[in-house]
Amino acid sequence: MNKKGPLYALFLSLILLLPGCSSIAVLNPKGPAARTLSDTIILSIVVMLGVLAVVYILYVFVLLKYRAKKSNEDYIPPHEEGNKWLEAIWITIPIIIVAFLSVVTVKTTVDVENVAADYKxxxxxxxxxxxxxxxxxxxxxxxxxxxxxxxxxxxxxxxxxxxxxxxxxxxxxxxxxxxxxxxxxxxxxxxxxxxxxxxxxxxxxxxxxxxxxxxxxxxxxxxxxxxxxxxxxxxxxxxxxxxxxxxxxxxxxxxxxxxxxxxxxxxxxxxxxxxxxxxxxxxxxMDMDNGTTEHQDNKxxxxxxxxxxxxxxxxxxxxxxxxxxxxxxxx
Amino acid sequence: MDWDKFKVHGEPLIYGAMASIVLATIGIIVGLTYFKKWGYLWREWLTTVDHKRIGIMYILAALLMLFRGGVDAMMMKLQTAAPDMKFLDSQHYNEVFTTHGLIMILFMAMPFIIGLMNVIVPLQIGARDVAFPRLNAVSFWLFFFGAMLLNISFVIGGSPDAGWSAYFPLASIEFSPTVGNNYYSLALQISGIGTLLTGVNFIVTILKMRAPGMKLMKMPMFTWSVLITNVIIVFAFPVLTVALALMMFDRLFGSQFFTMANGGMDMLWANLFWVWGHPEVYIVVLPAFGIYSEIIATFSKKNLYGYTSMVFSMLIISLLSFLVWAHHFYTMGQGVMVNSFFSITTMAIAVPTGVKIFNWLFTLRKGRITFTTPMLYTLAFIPIFTIGGVTGVMLAMASADYQYHNTMFLVAHFHYVLIPGAVFAVIAGFHYWFPKVFGFRLNERLGKHAFWWIIISFNVAFFPLFILGLMGMTRRQYTYSADTGFGPLSMLSFVGAVGLMIGFVILVYNIYWSTRYEPRDTDGDPWDARTLEWATKSPIPAYNFAVVPTVKTRDAFWTSKMDKVPLFEDKITKIHMPSNTGKPFILGVIFFVAGFSLVFSLWIPAIISGVGILIVLAAMSFDRDHGFYIPVEEVIATEKKLRGETV
The missing domain is CATH 2.60.40.420 (Cupredoxins -  blue copper proteins)
Structure with missing residues (x-):
């Protein structure tokens, strides 16, 4: 299974091989709304890379250490019911991450749903x-x-x-x-x-x-x-x-x-x-005030x-x- | 009569498909007649109410649909491999991606999972069959004929062409005048009724038919996942039923629920569709979590870590699955408040899902991990699905979604969720439980070849789509010009798709090879597994357990092996079994005729077959067949034979 390491290195290099960020339209913003979104996307990618890193490190460690080998043929894995503290950790930290991203989401959604701050x-x-x-x-x-x-x-x-x-x-x-x-x-x-x-x-x-x-x-x-x-x-x-x-x-x-x-x-x-x-x-x-997006009665x-x-x-x-x-x- | 509407406009590909369908049908009929297998087919399969056989038929149908959906995928990938390709025209491409989505989700992933449920759940809970065996047969035949109805649309009349989500007004008679979306509304309706009945059946089965001593919190994790999934089915599918009925009224009878005029509202369809559609994703993903939990425990030689939190995380996921539907259309202009609500509920799903990932990792920890083929798929699932998960969180952020929505980024995301989250799971489950059903394993060497092809090609095919999405490539566009710069990555994606196809061909070849050459397994427990299904003999006798097991612990079979405690304490008694019946099959056929007639607005046959459906239903209701008993001597003889003793 440790063959997967090179696999993901391959993807990383794939990203780097691209002709730079200029061809990635979403990450090459030319206006305040797009810039807000580009920043949000990059922030979320960074946070998510952190999450991925935790999972991947744990994953590789576990697979390398506990794979069946000739040397551990007599090893009998223990019975484990779970651990309250560990489980509390991996409930709490994701909640914090989600809460943080929720705040970012609400704030940036308000930003892009309104006239950009510079042109208010x-x-x-x-x-x-x-x-x-x-x-x-x-x-x-x-x-x-x-x-x-x-x-x-x-x-x-x-x-x-x-x-x-x-x-x-x-x-x-x-x-x-x-x-x-x-x-x-x-x-x-x-x-x-x-x-x-x-x-x-x-x-x-x-x-x-x-x-x-x-x-x-x-x-x-x-x-x-x-x-x-x-x-x-x-x-x-x-x-x-x-x-x-x-x-x-x-x-x-x-x-x-x-x-x-x-x-x-x-x-x-x-x-x-x-x-x-x-x-x-x-x-x-025209009456410029009526620009809301409220649902209108179809009648x-x-x-x-x-x-x-x-x-x-x-x-x-x-x-x-x-x-x-x-x-x-x-x- | 206007015969033109039955025809599909001339394209070599479609004529080829027609010819191959006709040839295959003739081949099957000639073959069955030549080998005198009609009676066998009818007695043993078409009329069966045995949950194992129904499960096998579900899986066969799913494999067939995997091939069909895969061909669709290859055609799409080829068409978009290079700029300005001329392989498919726009209309044809639209039909192909629509049927690809419908078939892969509704007629491949779902039946594959329902097939595994059928085979395994009664065994895992120590039951002799599901609660309502005949209803189970009805479920299967409705699913099967619904799937067939959608499949013939390709050659008769034209396929649906408005995407698998069939947004109105595009899917209305005004913008989609072919019969394609009539097929959509009727084929999905027929198979959807089947699925709803499955939901009822399995909830009752799991709640009422567990072996003595198996408390809810002692159930195997797969059974738990199936229970929760079926609760979702029972709540979600009625929404689809209603939405499809309204769609059918709009298209066939001139009602105006979703149209542009007379007060119809297109947004209503989008809401109804996704109120069903999002739970639908969990309907295929939760059982997959169950399958992985079983496989990880078996091949780490450890009990599942954090069993209770695994159960609760699934319960929370199932609840949240009904509170997130609007994230499929943040861009519909519903404003900051609504979008924020759905962003937060959607991201909240990451928490219980993360709990599951960590529990799996900690099950592996301190284990003794063996890398069998089912375990390889399971282990590949963890890192790949995590990518799907974290991109899901990214998509959940409403503001950012304004840039991802409708793009290849989204396509990449849901393939990163559904392929490891459902397809790898059913493949893993298929390899894992295959010896239970057929009495021999699939070859490990070929299995691992297929695995590496599939895993690597999957990433080559779908990872570039994340980047293409950010470059501005939308989903469902049949062509693009060279100066968009989408060409190289699209080509790479096509190469990955070819690799995936090779992987699946090896997988299917493995079934053939193993059937011929793989050594037969005699003790019924080839993987040294933990749950009750492995306590039966392989292949499983019709009655499953000669004696109903008594359960004391979670991994009941494992405990009995370790502590040398017998599972089967009672004496063999006569076994009550349900009789076979042809009525579910006949009901399916009539539903098919009724559906087909409605698709083409042939009212007389539609009314006749509608009456026919009522007659068959009445006949089933008044059927006084109470099944039969297998005598003790026959059970003992069968058991001896399975143990390899001479009778």
Missing amino acids: DQKPLVIYASSSNWKWHFSYPEEGIETVNYVNIPVHRAVEFRLYSFGTISSLWIPQLGGQKYAMSDMLTTLHLSADTVGSYTGRNANFNGKGFAHMEFEALAMTDKDYQEWVKDVKETAGPLTEDEFKNLLKMEYVGRKTYTNTHLSFSPPPGDHGDHMSNNGKE EIHPSPAPSSETEFNSEPNPELDEQSTTHEGH
């Missing part, structure tokens, strides 16, 4: 990220811009992604900026991310959602504030508007490349739990029967959902 005093940039089939739609209500399959954000700025889906559950994940969160059809979820280094980061859907899942990637480009303003201006000048019909077509398509529009779909297709009455027609003056999202109409747009709060339900062809 900023008003976050709100971006609605919604998924349909195997695409991501990013709506910037403040700028009145919508993009498909890429998202540009300014560095050193708190960004609040509000996630939802036009179908299956997907999960927005930009490993170098922070953890992931589900986008679902009946509930809005919030993901706080910020970048502190300019660069292009891979983002993707992490939650399996069918045929095109593997290709559901997007680019998250963190740019300086100046570049970001220029990009916004540029979009306003060059891109065209997103009409309701075009958006419907977009939803039906399985894959598309990048797209850019000068208005968002939020005005005619409001997200779940965030209704038209919070929003003016062009989506520019508000999918009313049946439809409530009496107040405006042209919110008479059927989420026409796209129903539209898609009936026209989606599957695979």
Whole structure:
């Protein structure tokens, strides 16, 4: 059994042989949330290596010392019922370790579920990220811009992604900026991310959602504030508007490349739990306070029967959902 | 009728599978007819209520499913071995990983463990059979036909393609319009009912049928683990039953429990699934702990260290297993409070599990350790499972899980838990108890060859996945581009998978080789073991014990050997045995027909077979067969023959 030693040395060298930490996205953070998580992960790895070391040392010692040999053929192992003190030790120490890690967990979970400490005093940039089939739609209500399959954000700025889906559950994940969160059809979820280094980061859907899942990637480009303003201006000048019909077509398509529009779909297709009455027609003056992730009563999202109409747009709060339900062809 | 929905779109692999299934079926039918074995098959196996034979059938089915699930695994590994592979298309890959997960957990690990339970538990507690032998046969045939129903989906209609967790709305008729997920809901339902009945059966068996003197705290550890496991089954499986029924209503009858419209809620499915799904992990892992406890004690020549804390740690694990389900979806946006609660309950499981690890290590300490094949698997389990355990603690930390969730890191973790925690255990138990059932050992040299292939390849196949996960590779993605950098480690993982396959081929070859050449064991106790099952003769007579043993200590058989105290004090009397019955098998067949009809919405056959099920159930209820007695002379003759004396 002592053959196992070299085996694990092999794995250790395997880790060292890797092309450095730079290719390990999760441990190569470019934003405060990802940095918190990277630190948490490394801390937990160190603690766990300690636990492993205790078990392995004891294991190797016991196997070497008490293996059956020619010399101990007459040895009759004693009858042992257990030892209260020893058992108390290996109950207490794990409890202490778990308690420590619990504190770390709660603290870091609070950290990453809120705006990063460095950017606490900023008003976050709100971006609605919604998924349909195997695409991501990013709506910037403040700028009145919508993009498909890429998202540009300014560095050193708190960004609040509000996630939802036009179908299956997907999960927005930009490993170098922070953890992931589900986008679902009946509930809005919030993901706080910020970048502190300019660069292009891979983002993707992490939650399996069918045929095109593997290709559901997007680019998250963190740019300086100046570049970001220029990009916004540029979009306003060059891109065209997103009409309701075009958006419907977009939803039906399985894959598309990048797209850019000068208005968002939020005005005619409001997200779940965030209704038209919070929003003016062009989506520019949104009520920013309603960014919670509380469960919404589904009846508000999918009313049946439809409530009496107040405006042209919110008479059927989420026409796209129903539209898609009936026209989606599957695979 | 629309025949198209029965067809699976053309791929050489699937046509190959169809052809091989047809050929194998023809081969079996011709073989049975040629050797005139139909009667034997029916009398001795299909109608049996003997717990040992039912156990053997469970294990055979599990080995078959191990092969099927293994082929799925190899196809997945080959497809992801290099960037932009074109071996499987997306749809096919999705079906393959879905069936791999379902088959390995529900139709390989569970039946393998239930098979070992069936063979060993009555023997360990000194009983002649389980409490409800016919119910046991019903359990097996429902499991078997459920498994077959899922397996034919590959060639008839298409397999489920939404992952083994089948999250809605992806698994709804809207996004998964093939019959695949109909198979999911019905095949799992049928076999799940079987498992639930097993749970009831074994709880009663263990509580009511122990040999005189065997108090609960004198039971062998494997029996304890089985008792606790079956309590989990009885509490967890009804949740699956309900969830699958709602899923079936959604898919077949247009209800809206989990859909996007009309108030349906996809998150409800995820919750229901994992309220069953997490205890399910412990259903396969706890009996494994029991198996390891037996093997470690036997091959250290020592009693199990900290017996009481072993029992209590399992009780605590079983309780906590119902309080951790939401850790499967920390990222669903339920907020800090909920996630923190589930983080802490999840990490708390590490404490009782750690207690077990240390108790095993201290059982080894001061022992005299011999490295037999079952012991090697057990000893490999400790360091490998500890990696699975500590990564489990890492995943339990909600914040960090936002980075691990849905990635290869998670895949690596649960393979590091389930393969040493369940697969090594059933292999170890298989080698350990094989001589008890068949009267000869599996060859040690071949066994150790297989062991080293399996252990080393396992680590080569799964350790790289931890790193791939941290690099950002998600699970279930059928392809990736070269510039992701996932290529080299994925290739390494594929190499490991090939090694695992070689190991399993050697293992199976060992069964064949040993059957032919291994010397026969005559005294029934080849390992010099400690618990009651070794007090019987090998192979075990139908009635197990000619005389019911009287138990005074924990390792009853060991004490009787050491202190030269007889276990069997009473005289031989006539033995009451249950009669064989074909009804459980027929019930299974009708359930299969009913399931198949529902999968394809064939209402008339579904209704007819539904009525058929009720008729068979009624017939079983009013059956007035009270079994039969084996006369004393026959028992004495059998015992003499087993001792090698001439009658």
